[in-house]
Amino acid sequence: MKLENWERTLYAVWVAQFLALMGANLVFPFIPFFVQDLGIESAEDAALWSGVLATATGVMLFVSSPFWGSLADRFGRKNMLLRAYLGATVTITLQAVVQNVWQLLALRALQGAFVGTIPAATALVAAGTPPRRMAYALGLVQMAVFTSQTVGPVVGGLMAQAVGFRTTFALGGMFYIVSFVLCLVFVKEEFQRPAPGTKSTFVGNMRSVMRVPTMMLLVSVMFLVSSAAVFVRPVIPLVVESFTEVSVETKSGLVFAAVALTSAIAAVVAGRIAGRTGYRKTLIVAAVGAGLAYIPLAAANDLASLLVLMALVGVFSGAMIPMVNALIGASAPDGKQGSAFGLVGSAQALSFAVAPLLGGLTAQQLGIHAVFPVIGSLLLAVGALVWLTVREPASVQAEEMATEPAAAGSPSSR
Secondary structure (H helix, E strand, O other): OOOOHHHHHHHHHHHHHHHHHHHHHOOHHHHHHHHHHOOOOOHHHHHHHHHHHHHHHHHHHHHHHHHHHHHHHHHOHHHHHHHHHHHHHHHHHHHHHOOOHHHHHHHHHHHHHHOOHHHHHHHHHHHHOOHHHHHHHHHHHHHHHHHHHHHHHHHHHHHHHHHOHHHHHHHHHHHHHHHHHHHHHHOOOOOOOOOOOOOOOHHHHHHHHHOOOOHHHHHHHHHHHHHHHHHHHHHHHHHHHHHOOOOHHHHHHHHHHHHHHHHHHHHHHHHHHHHHHOHHHHHHHHHHHHHHHHHHHHHOOOHHHHHHHHHHHHHHHHHHHHHHHHHHHHHOOOOOHHHHHHHHHHHHHHHHHHHHHHHHHHHHHHOHHHHHHHHHHHHHHHHHHHHHHOOOOHHHHHHHHHHHHHHHHOHHHO
């Protein structure tokens, strides 16, 4: 069976993104210990520095994403993805030779400023995919994110034990080199640069995207649905510790892995379902389902119930981000997908920086179990907001109407 160009690009990007993001996730299990090796002796200070390093990356990604997205609309989305892979290769590899925590902080900030592979890959796939297949395609891209988050830390922990922290950083950079080559060789983008007389400035591109009536609403929805998982992340180990004091780290890892696994499966399955039911309806069901699944977690009283309920959360939450991405990709002005997903990258980066802090404050004020009904109620509100304000993009409706007569006359429909 011969693949269409958009399918070849999609599968090449999936493999490249999985490898690249696995390389990025290799270092997370040992960042606090590496900080201690750099001279930060106490565990409390190491934890603080680990948070500062993550915030530096998130803040720079928040600032830089719209700029890179606008450049993608001017010079090509494939070029921007290649640029992101190259930036990651340099900044992550250099972290293997830092001599103090300030050098590490500078490089983690530069990593946020020059990387941003997720919005770049999303824009590349969205720009070349037929509107009716966009949810499936972007679900597959999101699946690469979830699976890398499951596999990467495990592989990184094993590598750190076998070859040391610094070598693992260097190997993480090597993963990005492989992704760069895969993208360079196998991704074919049918990109036409704007005509010489056409204005394609950063401000102009942003204005064009923001003029779409529901665009900023959808970007806000992306911020909210992206916040859900990281809102509860700080308290999961504490909830596990309330059940048992034995192997808390391992058991917490199992909980995160359960969510990532079901989310990865849901991201692809939901894309296929949305091709029949529509992106808007699928997003509403996913948001409401995730909201309802979070609420009973407040009553989880053992590891088994926590694992089952968090896996159920993943079934619904894994569908949310691909659906929002599909709505944004189908709604974006022609040729402005890079700018649109640049805004999406900023929204997600902001959620990664803000939501863990808000989750920690909620746990401090209301108790660690209170974070679950709080975020569950928020997702129920998101479902209601989408139901009341979002409509299926015109491009998807037009493609549905165009395919209906052909389907009616096909042998399989008789």
